[in-house]
Amino acid sequence: MSKKVLVLGVGAQGSAAAKRLDEEPTVTEIVCADYDMNAVNKIVAELNKAKGVQVDAHDVNSIIAAAEGADLVINALPLECTENVLDATLAVKADYQDYAGTISLDQMWIDSEFYDPANEPEFEDPAALKWWRSLSAMYKIYGPKFEEIGKLAIFGTGSAPGLICAATNYSMRYLDTCDTIYNFVWEGAIAKRFQPFWWSPVTALNDMSDMAIAWEDGKFVNTPAFGRDLKRQYDYMEEEITFREHCHDEPLHYGFNADTYFKGCKNAYFKYAGAGMDFCKPLYEAGLLSQEEEEFQGHKIVPFEFILSHIPHAPKYEEEIKSFVDEGMAVDSGCMVIESYGKKDGKDVLVEVHVSAPGFVESFEKAKMTGEMYLTGQSGYLYSKLFINGDLEGESGVISSDMLTDAQVDKFFEYAAELDITLDTKIKEQ
Secondary structure (H helix, E strand, O other): OOEEEEEOOOOOHHHHHHHOOOOOOEEEEEEEEEOOOHHHHHHHOOOOOOOOOOOOOOOHHHHHHOOOOOOEEOOOOOOHHHHHOOOHHHHHOOOOEEEOOOOHHHHHHHHOOOOOOHHHOOOHHHHHHHHHHHHHHHHHHHHHHHOOOOEEEEEEEEOEHHHHHHHHHHHHHOOOOEEEEEEEEEEEEEOOOOOOOOOOHHHHHHHHOOOOOEOOEEEEEEEOOOOOOOEOOOOOOOOEEEEEEEOOOOOHHHHOHHHHHHOOEEEEEEEEEEEEHHHHHHHOOOOOEEEEEEEEEEEOHHHHHHHHHHOOOOOOOHHHHHHHHHOOEEEEEEEEEEEEEEEEEEEEEEEEEEEEEOOHHHHHHHHHHHHHHHHHHHHHHHHHHHHHOOOOOOOOOOEEEOOOOOOHHHHHHHHHOOOEEEEEEEEEEE
């Protein structure tokens, strides 16, 4: 059955997925949409099945016009656009895929019949509560709406969240019960010039400026940003790496689904390392990631915005990426590892799942992309492939990327292996 796909947002991730979808025989048309028509025209020129349209994502009718006739809407836009994209997708009766989650539905949750402040987590950071409310709204408010039209919405479908969530789900088949999950990510692609982030700097700084979120003792809690150091040196690492707490979606997903998908998991943490963390830690400690306006030498400034203005954008065009390759990378490594601790046949067991994927230079050689674009864009494409190949047929409502069946997880990683994204699983008795 032929499929028409709308890709909303043709930045690093959206353009990477569009390129892969262009190769799919069941995809007959790709609509590439963005407010930036230069970016749209550039990606459309590289594809065979694509057309470009300009969309103002702050206008739901603009999105509906672009989405007419689409079987699948892929949202690679900033988080504040989520509600409009969801409503437009419902209006055209399409399936929905989001690379991220959302923080924009908290007021919708407060205004809903489900809202009960007595049942909310006691987060220290208001941003965490906003996130929890928004995810609750996705499940409880939008879930029935997608069920009503017989369509499925999946959110959190990049590399992290996304690929790492599918790999964490995969690790559960080796456990009878789960106690603790760690997700470790090391961004080990380090340029010789100043380039702290390979994705959106504003998204990166927002994540860095919030307290971390964890699922601890069966409850959602905040943990200190950049705190609780854990050191790891796996056999492919030249040196020991320090991983720190970081605000990310995964512990929220695992906590929401602890009993249904994660064998009763009591604790879940996201740990991060790399150039971006090393750059931001002292800024955070100095208060320079604050988004509160303050006065400095007679001028009103917002430290966050000032810092952001000095950070280079993430390279997304071939010539930009090639310049880094030509210069040579200072480090071209990294890791994505799941450590799941629990019991199997009465014994204490660690299930260690390592994700292997092309690095920076290899990603450019394969697809003219950065390693970040390759892993996130390809991971998003893998979830899209589940849609267009009918692997999600018959499902409706709203799920996150960790809520696949065992058969769907197996199919996901079967597709991933074709792109040289593989899993190495080690079972260790404790």
